[in-house]
Amino acid sequence: MRAREPIIWLEKVGVWGAFVDDVSREILMDHDRFGNAGGGGVANYYREKPWREPSVVFEVDPPDHTRTRKVLSRLLSPRTVRELSDKAEALANDAVAKARSMGQLDFFSEIAKPYVLQIIPDAVGIPEEDRENIITYNKYMIKGRTFGRHEPWTDAELEESERVVNWVSEMCNRDSISSDGLGAEIYKAADAGEISMHEANMLIRSFLSAGTDTTFGAISNAMYFLLSNRPEWEKLVADPSLARNAYDEGLRYRSPAQTIARNTRMEMDFHGVHMNQYDKIIVFVGSANRDPNRWDDPDEYRVDRKVTGQLGLGIGIHGCVGQMVARMEGEKLLGAFASSGCDIDLGEEQFEWAKSGRYVGKLPITVS
Amino acid sequence: MHSDGHVDEVEADLGSSVMQAAMKIGVDGIIAECGGSAMCATCHVLVDPEWQAVTGERNDVEDEMLNDTEVPRQDNSRLSCQIKVTEAMDGLKLYIPS
Numbered sequence: 001m002r003a004r005e006p007i008i009w010l011e012k013v014g015v016w017g018a019f020v021d022d023v024s025r026e027i028l029m030d031h032d033r034f035g036n037a038g039g040g041g042v043a044n045y046y047r048e049k050p051w052r053e054p055s056v057v058f059e060v061d062p063p064d065h066t067r068t069r070k071v072l073s074r075l076l077s078p079r080t081v082r083e084l085s086d087k088a089e090a091l092a093n094d095a096v097a098k099a100r101s102m103g104q105l106d107f108f109s110e111i112a113k114p115y116v117l118q119i120i121p122d123a124v125g126i127p128e129e130d131r132e133n134i135i136t137y138n139k140y141m142i143k144g145r146t147f148g149r150h151e152p153w154t155d156a157e158l159e160e161s162e163r164v165v166n167w168v169s170e171m172c173n174r175d176s177i178s179s180d181g182l183g184a185e186i187y188k189a190a191d192a193g194e195i196s197m198h199e200a201n202m203l204i205r206s207f208l209s210a211g212t213d214t215t216f217g218a219i220s221n222a223m224y225f226l227l228s229n230r231p232e233w234e235k236l237v238a239d240p241s242l243a244r245n246a247y248d249e250g251l252r253y254r255s256p257a258q259t260i261a262r263n264t265r266m267e268m269d270f271h272g273v274h275m276n277q278y279d280k281i282i283v284f285v286g287s288a289n290r291d292p293n294r295w296d297d298p299d300e301y302r303v304d305r306k307v308t309g310q311l312g313l314g315i316g317i318h319g320c321v322g323q324m325v326a327r328m329e330g331e332k333l334l335g336a337f338a339s340s341g342c343d344i345d346l347g348e349e350q351f352e353w354a355k356s357g358r359y360v361g362k363l364p365i366t367v368s
Numbered sequence: 369m370h371s372d373g374h375v376d377e378v379e380a381d382l383g384s385s386v387m388q389a390a391m392k393i394g395v396d397g398i399i400a401e402c403g404g405s406a407m408c409a410t411c412h413v414l415v416d417p418e419w420q421a422v423t424g425e426r427n428d429v430e431d432e433m434l435n436d437t438e439v440p441r442q443d444n445s446r447l448s449c450q451i452k453v454t455e456a457m458d459g460l461k462l463y464i465p466s
Binding site: 029066069070073074076077078079308309310311313315316317318319320323327 | 409427
């Protein structure tokens with residue numbers, strides 16, 4: 001759905017909505033007028049209690065944001081990407097071998113998920129066991145800040161969410177993580193006074209939350225789009241160097257993050273409407289990424305499209321800080337499969353979207 | 369100006385970034401993979417010394433990222449996504465590092 005007006009009031013939810021590319025871009029790039037301290041979802045932290053303590057990097061504005069972002073930028077820089085890429089390539093080749101030996105498998109749970117869960121969590125330095133808890137935590141984090149959050153939670157949900165919140169909290173402690181690695185570096189930044197100890201603890205949470213299911217979800221999405229648009233898969237097989245672009249185009253086509261939240265920082269007039277201070281705005285980047293005013297044939301998935309500037313990772317000061325790592329992970333895994341020489345096809349079994357709708361839930365493929 | 373001497377003349381919208389203006393006409397050497405999030409260091413430019421005052425100071429995150437450019441940073445290095453276009457920049461001279 002795309003409204004052609006620049007900005008509209010979504011009565012049922014009580015938020016503003018932007019659906020077109022140029023207005024979306026304008027909002028996301030203007031952190032003076034549109035801030036993040038109101039929360040990263042529909043829930044408005046100026047008007048209701050957050051489900052969890054707000055993110056110290058994603059749900060804050062400058063100058064607090066600048067301090068924490070700077071630390072993450074340093075740790076997720078192109079240099080770190082280079083350091084991680086040999087490992088990623090080795091894991092990607094292992095994944096191909098696994099797929100070959102299985103013959104029929106679910107790409108999402110057997111390939112993409114374990115691959116990604118061995119990269120950032122290892123780099124941060126958390127124990128290997130029970131990493132599934134991160135994914136469960138994210139499920140509740142989304143639930144807690146989105147449209148359905150006021151519906152009663154079942155006892156099972158309350159119990160499970162408390163368990164994973166405690167687990168994540170435990171993982172963020174300095175004595176849970178290895179003494180070298182990105183997690184340790186975050187605490188060293190606190191030692192040096194760049195950020196507080198509490199912020200360091202919270203940034204570990206950000207790392208784990210952000211560097212997992214969105215990434216293996218996006219990789220699985222891209223694989224689904226490739227295999228279901230056979231000529232595009234053939235193009236990639238003929239030229240595996242397109243893998244990075246194939247991943248990015250997948251994000252344009254259907255990003256795991258379909259929406260990005262902002263709040264007004266002051267009362268203002270904007271494109272003909274009057275907004276109150278601290279009104280919430282939902283930028284529908286999934287819609288903007290299909291805007292025909294910005295993209296030729298937007299509803300076509302094309303591996304060789306010039307796709308820089310797509311909005312699926314956000315832009316501006318809150319643009320995904322891990323995007324270079326994510327692109328590298330996507331490039332390595334998709335590239336390994338494309339250059340494997342295997343015949344790869346969609347499986348007979350039914351493909352499914354995840355319950356959250358954010359990404360593929362099950363992607364049966366055959367590999368021979 | 370590029371290392372081989374050829375010059376791209378760019379028209380920029382006030383309030384957009386120098387990177388966005390460069391991307392509009394596809395200036396060689398400005399890749400801007402992260403779309404302006406100060407995360408990729410692929411929009412690296414060198415500001416002509418005469419214009420450094422007008423383009424202003426590097427911000428903290430930008431300064432961090434400039435340690436990771438493909439061509440090593442110099443005193444007049446900037447990430448072009450962090451330079452906001454103003455009226456005073458009419459005639460701004462920038463060099464693509466090589």
